[in-house]
Amino acid sequence: MKNFAKSTILKFDDAFEIVMDSARRLGTERVEIDRALNRVLAEDVISDIDIPPFNKSAMDGFACRRADLANELTIIETIPAGSLPEKTIGPNQCAKIMTGAVVPEGADCVIMVEYTESMGDNKIRFTSKDTEDNIRLKGEDIKKGDVVLRAGCKISAQHIAVLASLGCTKPLVALQPRVGIIATGGELVEPDQKPAACQIRNSNGLQLAAQVASAAAIATNYGIAADTQVAIDGMLKKAIAENDVVILSGGVSMGDYDLVRGILRKNNVRLLFEKVAVKPGRPTVFGVSNEGGRNPVFCFGLPGNPVSTFIVFELLVKPFLFKMMGHNFKPNVTHRQLERTITRKKTERDSWLPVVFAGNDKVASIEYHGSAHINALSEADGLLCIPAGVAEIKEGTTVAVRQI
Numbered sequence: 001m002k003n004f005a006k007s008t009i010l011k012f013d014d015a016f017e018i019v020m021d022s023a024r025r026l027g028t029e030r031v032e033i034d035r036a037l038n039r040v041l042a043e044d045v046i047s048d049i050d051i052p053p054f055n056k057s058a059m060d061g062f063a064c065r066r067a068d069l070a071n072e073l074t075i076i077e078t079i080p081a082g083s084l085p086e087k088t089i090g091p092n093q094c095a096k097i098m099t100g101a102v103v104p105e106g107a108d109c110v111i112m113v114e115y116t117e118s119m120g121d122n123k124i125r126f127t128s129k130d131t132e133d134n135i136r137l138k139g140e141d142i143k144k145g146d147v148v149l150r151a152g153c154k155i156s157a158q159h160i161a162v163l164a165s166l167g168c169t170k171p172l173v174a175l176q177p178r179v180g181i182i183a184t185g186g187e188l189v190e191p192d193q194k195p196a197a198c199q200i201r202n203s204n205g206l207q208l209a210a211q212v213a214s215a216a217a218i219a220t221n222y223g224i225a226a227d228t229q230v231a232i233d234g235m236l237k238k239a240i241a242e243n244d245v246v247i248l249s250g251g252v253s254m255g256d257y258d259l260v261r262g263i264l265r266k267n268n269v270r271l272l273f274e275k276v277a278v279k280p281g282r283p284t285v286f287g288v289s290n291e292g293g294r295n296p297v298f299c300f301g302l303p304g305n306p307v308s309t310f311i312v313f314e315l316l317v318k319p320f321l322f323k324m325m326g327h328n329f330k331p332n333v334t335h336r337q338l339e340r341t342i343t344r345k346k347t348e349r350d351s352w353l354p355v356v357f358a359g360n361d362k363v364a365s366i367e368y369h370g371s372a373h374i375n376a377l378s379e380a381d382g383l384l385c386i387p388a389g390v391a392e393i394k395e396g397t398t399v400a401v402r403q404i
């Protein structure tokens with residue numbers, strides 16, 4: 001890991017590297033397949049069978065020999081899905097067959113029922129010129145012994161189908177990080193309260209809990225700590241004792257009541273950085289607690305403005321949580337042309353802006369008043385990064401949009 005003076009403002013990539021290098025694995029558990037969605041596989045899954053397990057008809061029709069396609073064919077049996085054929089197809093013979101049924105010995109193609117004509121007397125005729133084989137060969141999708149899914153795969157619905165088809169009904173998955181969330185701020189009231197004239201509702205607590213859930217981790221919301229030593233210290237101690245990761249929002253800037261960094265230090269949380277060259281999100285803090293020889297607990301102090309909290313979580317915390325589960329998180333990125341030129345004056349930081357997909361496959365910036373403007377984010381399709389050092393991105397430039 002690189003060493004930086006604590007007061008240095010880190011490039012985002014350096015901060016990212018420090019965070020990702022710190023991630024540790026938490027162990028594994030088996031879960032029922034119907035609870036496995038979004039969990040991360042902890043072992044390779046190997047097939048115990050060929051798939052398809054037999055030569056399978058892809059169509060409703062007649063199984064026959066390609067050499068006999070010009071001739072009248074006699075139907076010798078009917079094969080539904082789920083039954084074994086009883087006869088072998090000989091010259092000028094066919095078996096009526098259903099989609100998913102076992103193709104009988106002797107047949108090398110299945111002609112679609114739509115391209116046949118009944119000649120009476122249990123005979124049919126092929127009415128088209130040529131046909132596909134319409135046979136899915138045994139083992140053509142998956143061979144017995146193949147690694148079908150790899151450790152680190154985040155299980156989605158299609159992976160559930162593969163696991164089910166292999167009989168893997170209790171996959172081994174990574175334990176989920178437990179994440180404690182603390183909202184700091186003397187101005188905060190819980191969302192079910194009516195704020196007084198000087199107050200605002202705590203939106204970060206629930207926002208972060210939702211983001212943690214979207215990263216397949218387990219959130220515990222500790223509620224609000226007022227900007228006092230006693231309130232933050234008490235809640236932090238409890239959260240460190242009960243979680244693998246603690247996220248604090250607010251209180252990391254330079255104001256008189258921004259106490260979080262000092263309180264983290266007092267609790268023996270070793271701060272690995274305290275500032276990042278990203279907008280929003282400069283005062284982001286990251287540290288590790290090794291209290292009492294237990295597993296380390298990782299602490300993120302995120303700036304309190306809701307857009308900052310959201311974006312820093314997406315950029316830093318989400319990939320970290322997935323890495324703790326052994327999954328290499330990659331955001332969804334699409335490339336689009338910029339509809340209108342974007343300019344800015346200060347260029348020291350990477351700057352993330354909310355954008356929407358416009359017509360003509362383009363992308364456009366939206367009205368955005370800064371990091372408190374959470375409803376701009378709720379209307380956005382994605383985030384666009386203006387990298388440090390860049391003052392302008394011209395209309396028509398193809399840009400990468402990180403979908404949110």
Ligand code: AMP
Nearest residue numbers: 183185202203204250251253303304305
């Ligand atoms: P801070 O990072 O504590 O200086 O807070 C920056 C801004 O974010 C202030 O305007 C706060 O009122 C606001 N803020 C802090 N915490 C929250 C929260 N939990 N929910 C919504 N807004 C917050």
Ligand code: MG
Nearest residue numbers: 184185250251
């Ligand atoms: Mg505050």
